[in-house]
Amino acid sequence: MQVDLIIEARWIIPVEPESVIHENHSLIVNDGKIIDLLPQHTARHQYQAHTLRELHNHALIPGLINCHTHASMTLLRGIADDLPLMEWLQKHIWPLEQKWVGEAFVRDGTDLAIAEMIRGGTTCFNDMYFFPEITAHQAIKHGIRAGIGLIAIDFPSAWAEDSDAYLEKGLALHERLRHEPLITTPFAPHAPYTISDEPLSKIRMLADELDLPVHMHVHETRHEVDEQRQKTGQTPLQRLDELGLLSPAFIAVHMTQLSDAEIDDYARTGGHIVHCPESNLKLASGFCPVAQCLNAGINVALGTDGAASNNDLDMLAEMRSAALLGKGVSGDASAVPAMTALQMATLNGAKALGIDQQTGSLTIGKAADVVAIEFSEVETQPLYHPLSQIVYSASRNQVTDVWVGGRQLLKQRQLTTINLSDLHERIGIWRERLYADDNK
Template sequence: MIIDTLITARWIIPVEPDGVTLEHHALAIDRGRITDLLPTTEALVRYQPRRIERLEHHALIPGLVNAHTHAAMTLLRGVADDLPLMQWLQEHIWPLEQKWIGEAFVRDGVQLAMAEMIRGGVTCFNDMYFFPEVVAREAVRAGMRAAVGMIVVDFPTAWATDADDYLRKGLALRDDYRHEPLIATVFAPHAPYTVSDEPLVRIRTWSEELDCPVHIHLHETADEIHRSGRQYGMRPLKRLDQLGLVGPHLIGVHMTQLEDGEIARLAETGASVVHCPESNLKLASGFCPAVKLLAAGVNVALGTDGAASNNDLDLLGETRTAALLAKAVANDAAALPAHQALRMATLNGAAALGLGAETGSLVVGKSADVVAIGLEHIESLPIYNPVSDLVYAAGRQQVTDVWVAGRQLLKKRELLTLDATEIREKTLIWRDKLIHHS
């Protein structure tokens, strides 16, 4: 049988079924989708591929899903470090955004972010930022999968004037990209402290009508909880629950301040949580109780947050941090084992975004979103358990090849759909602007 591509590898880790590692197997890809997963010896007899990739020292995994980003903020990497969240936002990030935000900033920042993410094995990112139509356009050009946030805040920015304007422009974006297979759209109210009740109620109505997720920063810091208590007389999650937003469409990001009853409510309603451990550690925001959430049955995904607060978009590194931090927080070395952490970085993220039937695991019929990671390096040897090796030892510099929907975006560490030289040059121009004109 003639197919487009056959990838043979030392190991394939499909994520579904959970905890399975296949040795000396091959992935058959045709028309952008996975058509077979079988032993290499059988694949070489059964298929006549137009292209064959022989990866004798590699593990194939599903493309990583970065479930929370502010991609364009990569241009602000390192601009205001070692500060608490609200001081970081109010005194540094928001003033810079007010001065510089625009289509060119977002375009160049997103290109830099995508180049970094692709080289780190991320094939899908969930973005929350201004000028989302620019994010969508650049993702399609690069061949990357993206869930683009229809952002909403109460205050005016360079992109929109008020909540009505944000929602109108967001829904127009959704209409524009409804037939583009690489682009999904999600409602993205920034946070309970930046969005008032009336827009949140409208978002709930549209979310239900369109079957669309709602992506929001939630219970990120103790200060957020205290402010909500003073302003609304209740915690933010309870407020969202009273507004009808706590349900299977909700994607709560950070969730470092959770009580047991709130965890139970998230599980009961089918909400998802995005854990961003490195950003939370850097901003001293607290610890997401990932193990408790998972034990309760909550879908927990992983995100990097923006590079302005992390300071990278390294989801493989985030997976390692999540696994180690979970053990310390739970005081249990068996908490969050490697295979579960990898699932959080892949299938759980896809499920949170409503894309679980399309990506997140290497299953016949799904999109061929695939990452190859070389494990022959000194830093990875010896290999007793490739999943543990990926999570606890391997680094993103070992990602060699990346495909999205069967299209190769990275080959032997070289970007194929983005111009790395041009991206570097534009990034340095932005650095000089921000240094000299801030």
């Protein structure tokens, strides 16, 4: 049988079934989908490919899913480090955004983020930022899968003047994008402290009507929880529950401040959590009790947050941090093992976004979103267990090849859809503008 692509690899880690690792197998791809996974010697007899990729020092894993980003904020990477969250936001990030955020800022920042993510093995990102139509356009242009958040806040920005305008523009964008195969459009109300009850109630109604997820920062810091309790007599989670938002379609980002009762209550709603360990560490926001949440049955995915507070979009590093923090916070060295960390970065993210029938594992019938990681470097030798090596030893520089829907976006460490020389030039211009403004 003639097919588009055969990828031969030393190891294939499909994620589904859990803990299975295939040795010396081939992944068969046709029309952008995985149609078979079988031993190499059998594959060579059954299939002939237009393209054969032989990766005999590599492991194949599903494409990594970065479940929480502010992609274009990559332009603000490192501009105001080592500050508390609110000082960082109020004195540096928000003033720069107020002056500079527009279509060009979002276009160039998103291109920078996409280039970094592809080179690190990310094949899907879930974004929350202004001018989402620009983010969507760039994602489609460069061939990466994306959740384009329909952002909503009470306050005016360069994109919309009030919550009604955010929702109106978001719904129009959803209508334009709903047939794009690489794009989904979750609602993205920013946080409980930036959006009031009336627009949140509208979002709940619209999300139910359109069958869309809702993606929101929740319980990110102790200050947020205490302030909301003082103002309303409720925690943010209690308020969101009262408004009917907590459901299997709800994606709560950060969740560093959780009591045992809140974990159990949230598990009963069927909602998801996106854990952003490195951003939470850098901003001293607290620790999501990941092992306890997983044990309660909550689906926990991984995100980097924006590069302005991380300072990278490295999902391999995020997996390692999640696994190590999970052990440290729980006091249990067996908590968040390597396979769980990989699931959080792949299939769990797909489940949170409602796209687990399309991606998240190397399963027959799903899109060929595939990442190849080379193990011949001394940093990953000797190699006893490839899965452990990916989570605890490998770096993103060992990602050699990336496919999304069977289209190769990274080939032997070279991007195929982004011109790096042009990108460097554009980013250099932004660096001069932003640095000058922040240092007035």
